[in-house]
Amino acid sequence: MGNFIASKEEEYSKWYLDIVQEAKLVDYSPVKGCMVIMPYGYAIWERIKGVLDEKFKETGHENAYFPLLIPYEFLEREKKHVEGFSPELAVVTTAGGEVLAEPLVLRPTSETIIWNMYSKWVKSYRDLPIKINQWANIIRWEKRTRPFLRTTEFLWQEGHTAHETEEEAESETLFILNLYKKFIEDYLAIPVFCGQKSEKERFAGAVATYTIEALMQDKKALQAGTSHYLGLNFAKAFDVRFQNKKGEMQHVFATSWGVSTRLIGALIMVHSDNKGLILPPKIAPIELIIIPIFKRDDEVNRRILEYATTIFEHLKREKFRVDIDKDIKNSPGFRFSSAELKGIPVRIEVGSNDILMGCVTIARRDKDKTSKYQVSVKELSSKLKDELESMQCDLFRRALEFRNLNTKEIMGVGAHSYATFKTYIDEHLGFVLSSWCGSEMCEESIKSDTKATIRCIPEDFKNRSLDNLTCIYCNTEAKYLVLFAKSY
Amino acid sequence: MGNFIASKEEEYSKWYLDIVQEAKLVDYSPVKGCMVIMPYGYAIWERIKGVLDEKFKETGHENAYFPLLIPYEFLEREKKHVEGFSPELAVVTTAGGEVLAEPLVLRPTSETIIWNMYSKWVKSYRDLPIKINQWANIIRWEKRTRPFLRTTEFLWQEGHTAHETEEEAESETLFILNLYKKFIEDYLAIPVFCGQKSEKERFAGAVATYTIEALMQDKKALQAGTSHYLGLNFAKAFDVRFQNKKGEMQHVFATSWGVSTRLIGALIMVHSDNKGLILPPKIAPIELIIIPIFKRDDEVNRRILEYATTIFEHLKREKFRVDIDKDIKNSPGFRFSSAELKGIPVRIEVGSNDILMGCVTIARRDKDKTSKYQVSVKELSSKLKDELESMQCDLFRRALEFRNLNTKEIMGVGAHSYATFKTYIDEHLGFVLSSWCGSEMCEESIKSDTKATIRCIPEDFKNRSLDNLTCIYCNTEAKYLVLFAKSY
Numbered sequence: 001m002g003n004f005i006a007s008k009e010e011e012y013s014k015w016y017l018d019i020v021q022e023a024k025l026v027d028y029s030p031v032k033g034c035m036v037i038m039p040y041g042y043a044i045w046e047r048i049k050g051v052l053d054e055k056f057k058e059t060g061h062e063n064a065y066f067p068l069l070i071p072y073e074f075l076e077r078e079k080k081h082v083e084g085f086s087p088e089l090a091v092v093t094t095a096g097g098e099v100l101a102e103p104l105v106l107r108p109t110s111e112t113i114i115w116n117m118y119s120k121w122v123k124s125y126r127d128l129p130i131k132i133n134q135w136a137n138i139i140r141w142e143k144r145t146r147p148f149l150r151t152t153e154f155l156w157q158e159g160h161t162a163h164e165t166e167e168e169a170e171s172e173t174l175f176i177l178n179l180y181k182k183f184i185e186d187y188l189a190i191p192v193f194c195g196q197k198s199e200k201e202r203f204a205g206a207v208a209t210y211t212i213e214a215l216m217q218d219k220k221a222l223q224a225g226t227s228h229y230l231g232l233n234f235a236k237a238f239d240v241r242f243q244n245k246k247g248e249m250q251h252v253f254a255t256s257w258g259v260s261t262r263l264i265g266a267l268i269m270v271h272s273d274n275k276g277l278i279l280p281p282k283i284a285p286i287e288l289i290i291i292p293i294f295k296r297d298d299e300v301n302r303r304i305l306e307y308a309t310t311i312f313e314h315l316k317r318e319k320f321r322v323d324i325d326k327d328i329k330n331s332p333g334f335r336f337s338s339a340e341l342k343g344i345p346v347r348i349e350v351g352s353n354d355i356l357m358g359c360v361t362i363a364r365r366d367k368d369k370t371s372k373y374q375v376s377v378k379e380l381s382s383k384l385k386d387e388l389e390s391m392q393c394d395l396f397r398r399a400l401e402f403r404n405l406n407t408k409e410i411m412g413v414g415a416h417s418y419a420t421f422k423t424y425i426d427e428h429l430g431f432v433l434s435s436w437c438g439s440e441m442c443e444e445s446i447k448s449d450t451k452a453t454i455r456c457i458p459e460d461f462k463n464r465s466l467d468n469l470t471c472i473y474c475n476t477e478a479k480y481l482v483l484f485a486k487s488y
Numbered sequence: 489m490g491n492f493i494a495s496k497e498e499e500y501s502k503w504y505l506d507i508v509q510e511a512k513l514v515d516y517s518p519v520k521g522c523m524v525i526m527p528y529g530y531a532i533w534e535r536i537k538g539v540l541d542e543k544f545k546e547t548g549h550e551n552a553y554f555p556l557l558i559p560y561e562f563l564e565r566e567k568k569h570v571e572g573f574s575p576e577l578a579v580v581t582t583a584g585g586e587v588l589a590e591p592l593v594l595r596p597t598s599e600t601i602i603w604n605m606y607s608k609w610v611k612s613y614r615d616l617p618i619k620i621n622q623w624a625n626i627i628r629w630e631k632r633t634r635p636f637l638r639t640t641e642f643l644w645q646e647g648h649t650a651h652e653t654e655e656e657a658e659s660e661t662l663f664i665l666n667l668y669k670k671f672i673e674d675y676l677a678i679p680v681f682c683g684q685k686s687e688k689e690r691f692a693g694a695v696a697t698y699t700i701e702a703l704m705q706d707k708k709a710l711q712a713g714t715s716h717y718l719g720l721n722f723a724k725a726f727d728v729r730f731q732n733k734k735g736e737m738q739h740v741f742a743t744s745w746g747v748s749t750r751l752i753g754a755l756i757m758v759h760s761d762n763k764g765l766i767l768p769p770k771i772a773p774i775e776l777i778i779i780p781i782f783k784r785d786d787e788v789n790r791r792i793l794e795y796a797t798t799i800f801e802h803l804k805r806e807k808f809r810v811d812i813d814k815d816i817k818n819s820p821g822f823r824f825s826s827a828e829l830k831g832i833p834v835r836i837e838v839g840s841n842d843i844l845m846g847c848v849t850i851a852r853r854d855k856d857k858t859s860k861y862q863v864s865v866k867e868l869s870s871k872l873k874d875e876l877e878s879m880q881c882d883l884f885r886r887a888l889e890f891r892n893l894n895t896k897e898i899m900g901v902g903a904h905s906y907a908t909f910k911t912y913i914d915e916h917l918g919f920v921l922s923s924w925c926g927s928e929m930c931e932e933s934i935k936s937d938t939k940a941t942i943r944c945i946p947e948d949f950k951n952r953s954l955d956n957l958t959c960i961y962c963n964t965e966a967k968y969l970v971l972f973a974k975s976y
Contacts, residue, residue, distance in 0.1 A: 029555045030601075034556075039620065042551050062530075063527065064525055064526055064527045066524050068641055069640075071518060087585055089585075090557075090592075092578050092594070095577070096576060096578070096629030096630075104519060106594075143584070
């Protein structure tokens, strides 16, 4: 098991690919860039989906479903949108044995088809707001793909809301950004920086794009979710107008936002180790695995299995997501490795010694084997609750320490600052907080020079003074503090 | 409201289309034959999905996700499969700005891509059974479409299982058939006939197709779900072999099965009336709607709303799916009609008279207005539980009576039987239970003559004797009792 996985320190990229395959999260399909999400990988997605779906509904959003196929002409109606998505489109030209008069594209995102429908649905301010979410598959023809992180087909949710006023739409954009941040931090135990994207990195068709940026263990950043304020761009493109309270006709303000199966990639890359996956308890499809330690004696084994099964049933009743491993052929060591590979947060060993003591032995996935200990069956439930909670906190804290350790400030304060910046980005990677004049020229020069991009204008540092700071590249007056990083 | 809906008796087809639009279940999209499933329609689908998903998981099935795009060549590997699906395929020929070397089809069903993966996953009997389900969108290029019943894109679940033995695969096929039947009868309150399809009506690539057939209010039948025993057809096409317990290599036995958003069409057509939708309580997204009856007095209205809100909160805590209508502008009559249009099972009226008495007034969607009555707040919960349960039973019973009334036996017993059969099918429609020799010639002759097809060889009558019966068409010896009907 464990030895099929490359070392994270030596071959990070192979390590990642080994984990997704060995833990049976995905498999490669015969269609280039399209992954098969296997049952265990899909179970993680179902956990993510379940939690987010509930949060969306609690806050007044409804689910709906819009067509996969979009007339190409729809994309052309928003100039930047079509520019941004054209290179990635897959196009249906033939259907039902006939060449189509108008080609249909597979949705790369659904703003156009949805706003076409909103033009039918919105007539008066009484029809607003519309807050619709869709769970769907998306196709973007990517040149270089990697399971979960960038695939030709992926699963996501996309929210599309329509509002009377600019303020309301902007506040929805930030509300969702914050909902994402809280979810990713609380459930996935991944610390994130939030903030606006630079104009260059904006979603094609947005007025403002807000992003959530996480740091992987190879110190590259990953965009984990985005929330866009679309202004009137799509309302104008699809002529969506309504009669406002004053009786005047006006266009509708829009937002859109999404997270995808990419989150599973982030989850793997932030927490896992050379033994395999490590899943935060709150998102793990299986929180606990009971592993009876069988002997060479059938009668003893019968009793061990009976004892383990009683505990299993008890924990199920207590609403733990628990599994039991009844494999009698393989060694305990092999079975421990399998459970570790799958990232199950807590292992519960049941041996004959445990039975004698009225105990079980529990081991946490994120700690080494010397830390495992016996717990009496009586105390088991409450002890497990504690361990799962503290594991969740520990994983977040560890990731946060790593992120902070790898977030460096290198401000523009003179001509040689950029040299320091460049050397640091090249050698250390991570996030670099720096000062920028706001020009796309500097942004592009830095990118072509270092491969680092502006990840966002972080909210976290928005109260910091820019006094005396200059652009890290051109040395003119700084207008923004921004986070640079190499990224996925 | 109600008056936008055509009369079921006069214009059945328009009545159906009016309901799906007026109750905001679907809207037409700009892409021919593709529907937009609106929030209320999607909420019904989420209820169906939630219940079925739980039943699949309880019985050892796991969810996964396979690619939308399938190499055309895969379909060609199973001769009947490609013959059956070729006319309906949508084909991607261009992607990422380039013409594809090999065209990719949008999945019309996923047997081929899944069995291609199973060939990688199955090596030994220890890898079996595989019991995977997928929730996905499906594309079939249909010439004549109708919302929910037949659309170019629809949502469904498709189960694909792999087994060591023929017996196990056959038993899975029937297990799922029975699961579907129970679900459709218990939750959707739709009585169904189960049975095998004739060879002509079989799924393209199956050894045996089992179906579930329901009768709509226009006395046409609707296929509501299918479960296929695929034998070794796909294992052979994709060379899926395993080492069995004796150490020999053998092919894997397969099943596949699915139900789709078509079920929503059945739900509408079986229960609804000229006022709109009627939803069985167990599947209704909203079981109860509280409608405060406002007056022309603000202070009275404040108290009515407060009283109604207390009841609303109470019923929510009791886990009812309950909504409250705070609309103060429209008349109670208008608001009652809206709730009726949406098919909400029970309406709870709260007027000032109710408050004085410590009561509310409850009205069931499936009964006329003279049957509404007052209930004390104290007894409300238990009374509502009773009403919802008995409404569920009543709807099923009513549909069953209708179905039985419209299921006629006309057996082949002599030369003039077919004339009776034909007249009956033409004039009365409904199911006709008849005797058949088993030849495709007779089956096709009957179809071209009467437009009725063999819906299934029903399980319900399998113990009936065929003695002295002849084929209703050719008068030779009868081999099967079959149900004929005109259908969707």
